[in-house]
Amino acid sequence: MGQWVDAGAGHVVQPLADGGVLWEHDTLPGYSVPRHMVSPANSATWQVTQRDPLTLLPSLFCDTSLGGCGQHGFVTQGRWSGT
Numbered sequence: 001m002g003q004w005v006d007a008g009a010g011h012v013v014q015p016l017a018d019g020g021v022l023w024e025h026d027t028l029p030g031y032s033v034p035r036h037m038v039s040p041a042n043s044a045t046w047q048v049t050q051r052d053p054l055t056l057l058p059s060l061f062c063d064t065s066l067g068g069c070g071q072h073g074f075v076t077q078g079r080w081s082g083t
């Protein structure tokens, strides 16, 4: 297992050995699911442009239909920044 990076604003991200990315939004008010996996486990959608501190491209959309918060943002230098 890789390490989860707390990117802030409730988002945690884990780059995978195969180049994919897992990311989740921590528990949101009103949601019963403790954590929600937003990305597919074998995602090739995001590129890890820098591993430490973590920088990903392109942006991530925290899909409300999957239990996310609806934010659209970038993970740059290990931190979430909304667009």
Ligand SMILES: [Zn+2]
Pocket (backbone or CB within 6 Å): 010, 011, 025, 062, 068, 069, 070, 071
């Ligand atoms: Zn979110």
